[in-house]
Amino acid sequence: MGSSEDPSEATAPRVLDNRRDATRYRVLVEIAARQPAVSQEEIADVIGVTSQAVSDYVRDLIDGGFVEKRGRGRYEVTKEGVDWIITRTDALSEFVSRVSDDVLGSVDVDAAVAVGTVAEGDEVGLEMRDGTLHAVPGGGSATAVVVTGGEAGEAVGVTDFEGVVEYNPGVVTVVPVPAVTEGDPPPHDTIREHAAGAELVAVGGTEAYALATRADVRPDVRFGSAAGVSQAALRGLDVLLLVSTDELSRHTTRLREDGVRYEVRDSFER
CATH class of the missing domain: 1.10.10.10 (Winged helix-like DNA-binding domain superfamily/Winged helix DNA-binding domain)
Structure with a gap:
């Protein structure tokens, strides 16, 4: 049988x-x-x-x-x-x-930040804002269905994804900071100008952290900067990376491996 x-x-x-x-x-x-x-x-x-x-x-x-x-x-x-x-x-x-x-795999549920109040079963649009997925009531070009509802600002569960979330990956501006034995750091006003044009600031190494602090620039990422910077850029954020010269190669290698666009600027270039 x-x-x-x-x-x-x-x-x-x-x-x-x-x-x-x-x-x-x-x-x-x-x-x-x-x-x-x-x-x-x-x-x-x-x-x-x-x-x-x-x-x-x-x-x-x-x-x-x-x-x-x-x-x-x-x-x-x-x-x-x-x-x-x-x-x-x-x-x-x-x-x-x-x-x-x-x-x-057929019941994947992701988290998104609710833009407005949503309830279980609602169809919502998906948008990438500030590097984080957001659920927008009313739908959009990319949609999902809410499985756990919530109010604006809360994390909600979404599934049954359709379409593509459209956003442009960010660019990383890399500013090398000389090691303590290599010379003077770049001017503070140069660092502040670079930071003003970035959505996220990261530092790699003690010299970079000290420079940011002296320039009154508060870093968003201090630890795990190689991975953090890459992920932030892939999620659409433009990033300023201040990195000591002995850490430079490790950070740029990670960016290349992840396919992230970046440019290395001269420490004194505005």
């Missing part, structure tokens, strides 16, 4: 068929991780079963040719046991991947 199951559906591997199979798999994995000196009591504590149960599973694995006993408290997983672990682990990995793609 043919199976009535849909072949496109994610089917759980045999190791998940029942609790005994799953526990057998876990015991064998624990033996492999601890061999040759194996404490059945430790395995019992990790798995959450009795020591007697572990002893029964170990005996079963030995009878099945998956484990060999080398002496008191000493065990070794055989080639057949390793192959069994690999095939079951591969099946588990494939199953998890299919669940993630086919099940969880």
